[in-house]
Amino acid sequence: MQDSLFNYVNAETTTNDHYTPKWVFDLLDVTFDLDVAAPVGGVPWIPALHSYSQADDGLTQPWHGLVWCNPPFSDILPWVRRLNQHGNGIALLPHTKGGWRQEIWEQADGLVESKEINQMLFNYQGRSNKAVFPTLFLAAWGDVGLKAIAKVGRVR
Numbered sequence: 001m002q003d004s005l006f007n008y009v010n011a012e013t014t015t016n017d018h019y020t021p022k023w024v025f026d027l028l029d030v031t032f033d034l035d036v037a038a039p040v041g042g043v044p045w046i047p048a049l050h051s052y053s054q055a056d057d058g059l060t061q062p063w064h065g066l067v068w069c070n071p072p073f074s075d076i077l078p079w080v081r082r083l084n085q086h087g088n089g090i091a092l093l094p095h096t097k098g099g100w101r102q103e104i105w106e107q108a109d110g111l112v113e114s115k116e117i118n119q120m121l122f123n124y125q126g127r128s129n130k131a132v133f134p135t136l137f138l139a140a141w142g143d144v145g146l147k148a149i150a151k152v153g154r155v156r
Helices: 022-028 077-086 100-107 143-149
Strands: 032-038 048-053 067-069 089-094 110-112 121-124 127-130 136-141
Touching (some): 032 077, 067 077, 077 089, 077 100, 089 143
Parallel strands (some): 032 048, 032 067
Antiparallel strands (some): 089 136, 110 136
């Protein structure tokens, strides 16, 4: 069982609440079984059949099928480790010098960078704004995830 990430549940928007824009999902062209790090009520344009919010604590819940994960950038490591264990999904991640990057490099089935992803504006409190990190990338686990990220750019 995974330890909980949250000491308390915040029902309001926080600095971690930056939602992936719809055009990313239009490019990926897949339906996810589960969004593991969604806000309460989910995001209407994320094509996920189910979602876990901070109130559900997605790290401690069972994961199933193809997973979407735009994790809280304040603490990525537990999400990366859980994705590595699950082995079927796509994550949007920042370029940072965190130790978790080596785990992604060694265990994800593929990585994609693209100009569009690097310049992406997140939806934050109804406005578009740049990520706090200069570049972002997609990581995939499993065949469906690999095929989907290949629509965005060259898989490495």
